[in-house]
Amino acid sequence: MSQPRNAVQEMTNKVFPVLEQCAGATDAAGAWPTRSIQALRDSGLLGLTLPKEVGGQGAGMADFVKVTEKIALRCGSTAMIYLMHVCGAQVIAASPSPKKSDLMKQMAAGKALATLAFSESGSRSHFWAPVSKAARNSTSTVLNCEKSFVTSAGQADYYVVSSGAINGKSPVHSTLYLVEKGAPGITYGNWNGMGLRGNASGPMTIAGCHVDDASRLTAEGEGFKALMDTVLPWFQIGNAAVSIGIADAAATAAATHAANTHFEHLGQSIAESLPGVRARLARMRIAVDSARAYLNQTVDKISSGAPDVMLFVLGSKALAAETALNVTDEAMRACGGAAFNRSLSVERNFRDARAASIMAPTTDVLYDFIGKAVTGLPLF
Ligand SMILES: Cc1cc2nc3c(=O)[nH]c(=O)nc-3n(C[C@H](O)[C@H](O)[C@H](O)COP(=O)(O)OP(=O)(O)OC[C@H]3O[C@@H](n4cnc5c(N)ncnc54)[C@H](O)[C@@H]3O)c2cc1C
Known part of the structure; x- marks a missing residue:
């Protein structure tokens, strides 16, 4: 790299x-x-x-x-x-x-x-369609939202919050607002995740929270455009980078373990002794490097404004998330009981890797979007 x-x-x-x-x-x-x-x-x-x-x-x-x-x-x-x-x-x-x-x-x-507070209990992983509705009084906008997962909940200083637009006619008529930590009406739930356990990605309830006009981050009803133009590319490539980093950590730890752990009765390391483990390590390395190459190509396409950029923006997160699932699974198998009993970081990588494929847009949804795009159907 x-x-x-x-x-x-x-x-x-x-x-x-x-x-x-x-x-x-x-x-x-x-x-x-x-x-x-x-x-x-x-x-x-x-x-x-x-x-x-x-x-x-x-x-x-x-x-x-x-x-x-x-x-x-x-x-x-x-x-x-x-x-x-x-x-x-x-x-x-x-x-x-x-x-x-x-x-x-x-x-x-x-x-x-800062952080993003988009996903709602009502529309679940369809973060582009908040079910909450903002209301207006004479001086401010009032937010009432049940956010299902917010990374850094209660820890971040600023929350970029989506809400259904005032008088919005469809679920994609949303507006983005800035909400400060400690604003009245906000409570945070607990987080006890399988992976990414330090994230504080718990729920957040916003009840009767008043925000002034200067805290509106998009024009009224233009939240969806900001989600597509700004959040989607940055989140997709950044999430892909997280998955690749986690997968690389597992691939590297597995190779180190195989090279330095020995069968004393054979006088050989695991790597020397087992062609099957060597093949696993090879598959892992190729998978990580391929996902990284695809991501780098995506970044190049974004900067050059390539006509097929959207396919790559969608594909980069899906490919990296799948890669991380496969590579960390291979790493668990390659390292055997040493990984299972938590004496290696591989099992943390295995658990951490699982989040990306269910973080919105989930891998299932990305495949559906990409399938629509390659057959000329509209995404929404
Ligand atoms: C660690 C972590 C951190 C997070 N941080 C944040 C954050 O900071 N901000 C934020 O806004 N959200 C955040 N989220 C929420 C995340 O983006 C998703 O909204 C959430 O994980 C979806 O979970 P769910 O149970 O609501 O999924 P559901 O929507 O109930 O999905 C269940 C299953 O159905 C599939 N599915 C759903 N729709 C379709 C479809 N149209 N086609 C095919 N399959 C479909 C999904 O892929 C999934 O497998 C976080 C989630 C996690 C796990």
Whole structure:
């Protein structure tokens, strides 16, 4: 993998040792990764993709993908928190809100962590169709939403919240709002996930929460456009990078285990002794590198505005999520009981990898979209 630019590399060099130290304990305790997130805040990486004028790094998707993959290689939970932050930051940066300049400065300075609160209990993984409805009084908009999963719930400083538009005529008439941590009417539920256990991806209830006009992040009813134009590409490629990082961690750990663990009675390592394990390791390596190549091609297509870019944007998350499921399963088998009894990080990778395929748009939905696209049908 090529290295990110030098300034970014300096930032990551400060963060990676902390992630390596904390990832296992974060998972075991199912606890918010306080030290890892503080390291991210201190490093400047929260402003990676924000403009230099607000103190950000002005980096594009290529650097974002590299950094996110390398975070996921070390800690899946932290990588998903980072991905959600960057998606939230991109929505805020693209918004017409008069608050955005100050907010971007806060994020670049590490003082503000953002996230997305889209999925609702009513429309489940169909995040593009919130069932909640915003209402209007004389001075503000009132939000009432049951959000089913929100990464960094109760921990993030800012929430990009979707809601059915005021007087919206269809489920895709939505509006995006900025809601601050601690705003009246917000409560957070618990998170006890199978994987990504440090994520705090619990439910969030927003009941009678008043937001001013400056907190509207899209024009009324234009939320769907922001979801498609901004959130979809950043989330898809970032989620793919998380899956590839997790899969690479498992492939690398399995190869290290096979090379350094011995059958004493044969005088050989597992790798020397077992061609079947060598073949598994080969399949894993090819799968990880192929998914990465597809993702890099997607990023190139986004920057060049290639006509078939949407197919690749949809495909990159689906391919990476499937790859992560397959590779972490192969890694569990290659490492045998050593992985099963949790003496290796492979079983954490196996559990963490399972989230991507059910995070919206889920892999099933992506296959349906891609099937529609290649047969000339409209996606919605
Ligand atoms: C770790 C984690 C973190 C998350 N973080 C966030 C967050 O920060 N913000 C946020 O908004 N959401 C977040 N989510 C929610 C996520 O994006 C999905 O909305 C959620 O996982 C869907 O779960 P569900 O039980 O509602 O799925 P359901 O919608 O009930 O889906 C059940 C099954 O049906 C399939 N299915 C659904 N629709 C179709 C279709 N049209 N065609 C074919 N198959 C279909 C799905 O693929 C799935 O296999 C997170 C989820 C997880 C697991």
